[in-house]
Amino acid sequence: MSLAFDKVPLQLTVNGKPCAVEVEPRTLLVELIREQLNLTGTHVGCDTTYCGACTVLLNGRNVKSCTVLAVQADGSDVRTVEGLATEGKLHPVQEAYAANHGLQCGFCTPGLLMSTVRLLEKHPKPSDQQIRKAIAGNTCRCTGYQNILKAIRAAAAAGK
Amino acid sequence: MNNQAPKPEKGTWVGQPLRRREEGRLVRGQGLFVEDYKLQGMLYLQFVRSPYAHARIDRVDVSKALTAPGVLAVLTGAEVAARVQPFIEIGPGAQGKVIDYPMATDKVRYQGEPVAAVVAESRNAAEDAAELVEVEYHALVPVLDAELALKNESLVHDQNGSNVVWHGNFEYGEVDKAFQEAANIVSIGRMHFHRFSSTPLENNGIIATWDPKKESIHFLSTNSFPAFAAQFLSPALGVGIDQIQMESRDIGGGFGIKITTYPQMAVCALASKQLGGRPVKWIETRTEHMLASAHGNERTFLDTRVALDKNGVITAIESRHIDDCGAYPRYEPLGCIIWAQVLPGAYRFRNYRVDFTQVVSNKCPVGPNRGYSRMQHLWFLERVIDICGHELGIPTDEMRLRNYIRTEEFPYTTPNGCIYDSGNYARMLEIAKGLVGWDGWKEKQKQARQEGRMLGLGIGSTLDSGTNNFGQARIINAFAPYSGQSKAANVKLDIYGEVVVSLGSVPQGQGHETTAAQVVAEVLRVPPDMIVVRPGFDTEHNVYTGHTGTYASQFAVTGLSAIHGAAEKLRAEIARLAAFVLKAKESELEFGVGKMGPEVRVKGTDRSINYWGLANLVNVNNAELPMDMADITLNCRYVYKAPFAVPDVEKKYGNLTLTYAAQLHIAVMEVDRETYQPKILAYAAVDDCGTKINPLIVEGQVHGATAHGIGAALMENCVYDPEGNMLTATFSDYTPITVMNMPDLACGGLETPSPFSYNGAKGMGEGGAAPLHTICAALQDALYSRKIIIHDSHNSGDSIFHALQGDSAKPAPAVHVERRA
Numbered sequence: 001m002s003l004a005f006d007k008v009p010l011q012l013t014v015n016g017k018p019c020a021v022e023v024e025p026r027t028l029l030v031e032l033i034r035e036q037l038n039l040t041g042t043h044v045g046c047d048t049t050y051c052g053a054c055t056v057l058l059n060g061r062n063v064k065s066c067t068v069l070a071v072q073a074d075g076s077d078v079r080t081v082e083g084l085a086t087e088g089k090l091h092p093v094q095e096a097y098a099a100n101h102g103l104q105c106g107f108c109t110p111g112l113l114m115s116t117v118r119l120l121e122k123h124p125k126p127s128d129q130q131i132r133k134a135i136a137g138n139t140c141r142c143t144g145y146q147n148i149l150k151a152i153r154a155a156a157a158a159g160k
Numbered sequence: 161m162n163n164q165a166p167k168p169e170k171g172t173w174v175g176q177p178l179r180r181r182e183e184g185r186l187v188r189g190q191g192l193f194v195e196d197y198k199l200q201g202m203l204y205l206q207f208v209r210s211p212y213a214h215a216r217i218d219r220v221d222v223s224k225a226l227t228a229p230g231v232l233a234v235l236t237g238a239e240v241a242a243r244v245q246p247f248i249e250i251g252p253g254a255q256g257k258v259i260d261y262p263m264a265t266d267k268v269r270y271q272g273e274p275v276a277a278v279v280a281e282s283r284n285a286a287e288d289a290a291e292l293v294e295v296e297y298h299a300l301v302p303v304l305d306a307e308l309a310l311k312n313e314s315l316v317h318d319q320n321g322s323n324v325v326w327h328g329n330f331e332y333g334e335v336d337k338a339f340q341e342a343a344n345i346v347s348i349g350r351m352h353f354h355r356f357s358s359t360p361l362e363n364n365g366i367i368a369t370w371d372p373k374k375e376s377i378h379f380l381s382t383n384s385f386p387a388f389a390a391q392f393l394s395p396a397l398g399v400g401i402d403q404i405q406m407e408s409r410d411i412g413g414g415f416g417i418k419i420t421t422y423p424q425m426a427v428c429a430l431a432s433k434q435l436g437g438r439p440v441k442w443i444e445t446r447t448e449h450m451l452a453s454a455h456g457n458e459r460t461f462l463d464t465r466v467a468l469d470k471n472g473v474i475t476a477i478e479s480r481h482i483d484d485c486g487a488y489p490r491y492e493p494l495g496c497i498i499w500a501q502v503l504p505g506a507y508r509f510r511n512y513r514v515d516f517t518q519v520v521s522n523k524c525p526v527g528p529n530r531g532y533s534r535m536q537h538l539w540f541l542e543r544v545i546d547i548c549g550h551e552l553g554i555p556t557d558e559m560r561l562r563n564y565i566r567t568e569e570f571p572y573t574t575p576n577g578c579i580y581d582s583g584n585y586a587r588m589l590e591i592a593k594g595l596v597g598w599d600g601w602k603e604k605q606k607q608a609r610q611e612g613r614m615l616g617l618g619i620g621s622t623l624d625s626g627t628n629n630f631g632q633a634r635i636i637n638a639f640a641p642y643s644g645q646s647k648a649a650n651v652k653l654d655i656y657g658e659v660v661v662s663l664g665s666v667p668q669g670q671g672h673e674t675t676a677a678q679v680v681a682e683v684l685r686v687p688p689d690m691i692v693v694r695p696g697f698d699t700e701h702n703v704y705t706g707h708t709g710t711y712a713s714q715f716a717v718t719g720l721s722a723i724h725g726a727a728e729k730l731r732a733e734i735a736r737l738a739a740f741v742l743k744a745k746e747s748e749l750e751f752g753v754g755k756m757g758p759e760v761r762v763k764g765t766d767r768s769i770n771y772w773g774l775a776n777l778v779n780v781n782n783a784e785l786p787m788d789m790a791d792i793t794l795n796c797r798y799v800y801k802a803p804f805a806v807p808d809v810e811k812k813y814g815n816l817t818l819t820y821a822a823q824l825h826i827a828v829m830e831v832d833r834e835t836y837q838p839k840i841l842a843y844a845a846v847d848d849c850g851t852k853i854n855p856l857i858v859e860g861q862v863h864g865a866t867a868h869g870i871g872a873a874l875m876e877n878c879v880y881d882p883e884g885n886m887l888t889a890t891f892s893d894y895t896p897i898t899v900m901n902m903p904d905l906a907c908g909g910l911e912t913p914s915p916f917s918y919n920g921a922k923g924m925g926e927g928g929a930a931p932l933h934t935i936c937a938a939l940q941d942a943l944y945s946r947k948i949i950i951h952d953s954h955n956s957g958d959s960i961f962h963a964l965q966g967d968s969a970k971p972a973p974a975v976h977v978e979r980r981a
């Protein structure tokens with residue numbers, strides 16, 4: 001059952017930079033990001049769309065990149081954790097997580113950051129319920145979520 | 161080097177909630193996890209796994225897989241067995257007869273056990289080819305229940321002739337006399353602690369590279385106790401332990417579950433050797449992790465009898481415990497003794513008898529999951545005290561206060577010779593009651609009961625014993641060649657005067673880099689951000705001892721003691737050197753930071769020498785140094801030895817752990833009358849881990865451990881069907897706790913400094929058990945009036961519904977009170 005298919009050419013923008021790649025049709029977006037583009041900040045924690053470690057922004061919306069085929073992202077704008085800091089300066093959401101000990105091992109963090117960025121773009125002053133819902137699809141095994149909630153509230157209070 | 165003058169707050173760094181230095185790279189997505197590594201010529205390994213829990217392997221045909229595109233090798237269990245020795249077993253006797261190879265050979269013993277491994281140029285190629293491996297099985301009767309395992313009707317390891325791998329009697333005090341004199345005797349039938357795993361978010365990963373010239377093997381892996389893994393790998397692979405190089409970088413959580421990956425490491429090593437030394441990478445999928453990495457120990461408690469005096473003070477407990485370690489004992493049977501670190505829990509009873517058996521089953525092998533072996537035992541004791549309180553009509557808070565060890569009794573020697581360092585459990589209970597609003601909830605409970613609602617308050621008292629004495633392994637195996645506990649650290653002034661700390665610990669989010677820098681900063685009076693810390697286990701570049709790893713709640717004690725010792729040694733060398741250069745007495749010197757960076761100066765003068773100058777004198781410009789200072793290296797290693805002796809093996813008596821952090825939790829729970837879902841209405845967590853080195857990190861550990869416990873109590877459960885199929889082999893089925901199920905925690909603390917650690921700290925981080933008994937106690941309180949006895953550590957809406965209907969698969973135990981006074 002050898003799966004030798006022709007590769008498919010794709011054009012997409014990743015963290016603001018246009019890129020042209022060729023992928024096997026079965027390639028997942030997360031594989032493209034990690035293996036071909038070498039952006040290893042986006043992680044894989046499960047195989048059933050549960051954990052959200054793979055969360056990226058696809059045309060501004062947070063998606064689980066393990067559940068999107070790379071070919072579906074053709075022509076899209078993709079943002080990953082590597083695209084958050086600008087000129088070495090942390091994005092306010094990154095700063096809030098770091099300042100509030102919103103991470104321990106840091107494996108879930110890139111995905112959570114992307115879900116948080118999306119939340120605050122949509123709801124700059126989110127309610128507690130909105131915060132919880134926004135990260136309901138992001139599993140963290142280390143922090144018990146307490147400091148993540150604190151970090152998100154701090155990021156919202158800081159104005160972004 | 162950063163030449164900024166420091167602004168030391170309050171003149172101290174230890175004890176401050178300093179932001180972790182790890183955060184910077186991790187929030188940027190620049191952590192380096194095993195899966196992120198790509199090495200030149202790297203190959204990918206994919207396991208072919210058994211769909212059966214118990215089956216004979218009749219035929220393995222790899223011919224189609226071998227010719228698939230990109231495939232370089234396919235290893236079968238039989239081939240692997242021909243090239244390695246079975247892994248050593250820790251236990252003697254029955255367990256010693258278990259034959260544990262890295263892959264299944266004659267039969268498979270749990271669902272997901274590897275039977276073959278495909279190595280290919282890409283992960284996809286390896287996965288595709290793995291599907292082409294044909295295996296013929298002959299299904300056998302699976303052993304899935306500890307009590308049934310004892311009947312030996314089906315054997316997991318045929319040559320053993322029995323499923324029992326360890327058995328021991330533990331008896332302390334005068335148990336029979338206590339029962340004769342008891343005013344009340346409470347008997348409790350079967351209780352059960354379920355299987356779960358803290359499932360770190362990063363799965364296991366290994367890159368093994370064989371060096372044909374040196375005949376050595378390098379592992380970059382997620383293993384969190386590499387010194388231990390090396391001791392298993394060395395005899396199995398037939399290479400000297402010094403030919404095994406271990407390295408770890410960022411690890412995405414561990415919680416003990418990543419300790420027992422040496423079988424997978426062995427297979428990757430053999431594959432790399434076979435393929436001329438090309439690096440072989442294996443990254444576990446979540447389903448593989450759920451099926452075949454490690455689960456926590458499952459334990460069944462039978463025939464429990466409790467002797468109490470007329471005031472409800474427990475005088476003796478006797479019971480029979482059966483621990484299920486899954487298909488291969490591996491780290492076991494250490495769990496058969498480790499619970500004894502907390503034998504009486506937080507309580508004063510002196511008479512105790514337990515008949516302890518460990519069996520194998522056709523489930524995933526167990527590993528030391530956060531709270532390892534103690535949580536099963538503490539859950540048992542908490543159920544006992546809770547059930548006794550209800551049966552005797554003593555309020556559950558009062559019941560605990562009557563039985564707690566008193567604060568003036570510390571250091572307290574337990575019936576089996578462990579020495580509890582310090583604590584104040586009654587005070588913790590008081591703080592927790594205040595935090596949760598106990599009295600208010602008691603009022604609301606009365607009201608709720610009148611309305612027919614099921615609302616309860618529960619208390620859980622937990623000990624997190626830290627810094628284990630490996631001498632306890634001698635109780636299992638008198639010939640075990642290890643004992644005590646140690647950690648090594650190195651602190652040096654590097655050639656340009658940089659302060660460099662090497663740890664060798666294996667952190668997975670516990671902030672070792674930060675606390676290490678805090679300790680050295682304190683000794684040298686240099687701010688932490690001027691100190692370079694090299695964490696991670698690395699046999700080539702960092703320091704280690706045979707005990708090095710991250711386990712047993714100990715870094716704040718053992719790791720930091722080693723770092724402190726090394727920093728003090730360095731400080732003494734610096735002082736001697738500086739006194740010579742500055743022509744002053746050592747007592748006239750002070751340490752700090754000047755315009756030229758970290759320095760030593762003569763108090764009240766402007767005479768100083770900076771670290772660059774000092775390092776230069778030793779490393780570059782040493783003709784200026786007199787010969788009697790040639791012993792100064794500015795490179796100081798220190799090995800911390802915990803003050804342990806070898807326990808008395810016959811009597812099973814001795815000090816098994818150094819420190820005893822404590823957790824006191826209270827939960828308020830309500831069972832929904834329509835859905836039967838248990839819901840947390842309020843939750844308080846009070847922690848005492850002695851003196852805190854970094855309160856921020858401590859708080860994070862408390863939160864995380866509490867989430868694990870809540871998840872385990874209400875959601876997470878490794879469920880097997882009667883054929884031994886794991887029904888919770890994905891996250892979607894296992895449902896690790898999410899933010900939607902996590903209540904807001906009311907946290908509080910108490911600091912009773914440990915007299916046994918230099919810094920007053922107690923190791924912590926494994927208080928993961930606390931919510932299990934706290935939630936069970938709250939559910940007990942909610943349901944006692946409906947004649948429900950909470951007898952399992954896992955409770956869901958479904959199980960509560962069946963209990964109330966009276967049609968549970970495993971009915972509640974009979975509880976009987978014999979009133980004799």
Ligand code: FES
Binds near residue numbers: 052064
């Ligand atoms: S890896 Fe995508 S949801 Fe878990």
Ligand code: FES
Binds near residue numbers: 104105109140413
């Ligand atoms: S910080 Fe480890 S999983 Fe979230």
